[in-house]
Amino acid sequence: MNNLLSRGWKEQTDWREESDRDGRPPRRGPHLLPDLPKNVSVTAGRLATLPCRMANLKGRSVSWIRQEDLKVLTTDSVTFTSDPRLQVRAWRTGAVWAWDLEIHEAGLSDAGVYECQVNTRPKISHPVTLHVHRGGAVIPGPNEVYVEAGSRLLLTCWVQAPPRPPGPITWLHDSTPVHATGDRGGVSLHMAQEGAKASARLSLSSVTREDAGNYTCQPESLQPAHVSVFVLQETEFTGIGKCRLRKTAPE
Template sequence: MGTPEGHYLPPSRDEQATALPPALCYGVCSVCSHGCTPGPRDNCDGSAHPHRISTPSATPRHCRGCPYFLATPTHVTTPVGEAVNLTCGVRMLGDRQVSWIRRRDLHVLTTDSFTYTSDPRFSALHQAASPYWVLHVARPALSDAGVYECQVSAQPKIFRRFTLQVVEPRAVILGAREVFMRAGSDLNITCLIKGAAPEATPVTWLRLPLVRYGGAGGGGARLGWAGTGRDR
């Protein structure tokens, strides 16, 4: 059974004497900038804790110097072929590294500002002094959908998982396929598009040769917009 997100299973008492690195605290705190606290029941800020916990949070709020994640969207939906960003925010990073990992094959895509994958569609975006580390995916395919993990090289490692959904837009014209009208009257045609972001490429209407205008009223077309959300 895997370890729950944001938690880790601490080693046994016998393992603690040899397995724990110097920067790992024995109490409820995970990582502190000043190293371990004096006693096994101490918090990283020096205060006493009444008992140890079996599964401490990987980003305890009361630990000074511990890295923690910022609130960013963890479920992202994009149409096929439209570039998308997964944004991971980390405070109190210090000299630790941030890596993006694809969960289905545990492939390390980026670390800090460096891109390791040979797939040119994936790249790391980061501005100096910014707490946000971005995995950029150009021209995403349906096969790119899945879970991605933003991992911080703390001891123990902390992570946040992101779900990317890639959808294929589909257009449907509502109503009957054939419409009989009086010459000179108005005709409204509604096209419903599923799976397209509001800022996606504008919709193009084509008038096929099968559409013929007759009568003295001539013909013309006027387009309107009534889209909401991802349907338009």
């Protein structure tokens, strides 16, 4: 089950048509399972899963409606939207059907109320409010960093991924992943996490002109952050002992 579902609701994998806890006879017709989540939160760019669970469906049709414009998005396995990010994931366990609406790479504009409907009389429906939070990586400071050859380069990246912690964070030098155990040596990577936030630090000792370039902080399934690093080289000494520095630009 997707971990975006409410913590207080657990999948019922061994459901039976037994009497209710208060002794009433079981319901034989289609009905929603109790305690279904009514709110789902996701970070922009990630998968949002809106849950719908019902028992004894008995051939009834299930539809997902977007309440904002009353647009029918799906009915059974048929999708009525041209947005390829939306799809239904249906599966069955005993008498229980799951009919989840998935929104891949959810954006801020996807936030709103969606309604799962079963075509019974009277209609059975379950509204779910989708909350989409801004998230992604930020490298504080200017987008150009200047460092002298032979000195230390330190880059820090902050990542937010509410409502849950970020996943893995990768540093890229141009398009090549940076590893602490690579051939370059003198590379230190550190990551710390607190709630839905995380920090990733990259340290390079004794930088050379080969270290110049574009550096990317790439969190999994989130917006990356970029910075350009320029290495200043000592190129020419004057007769009075002063030197001019040449900027080595990223390739």
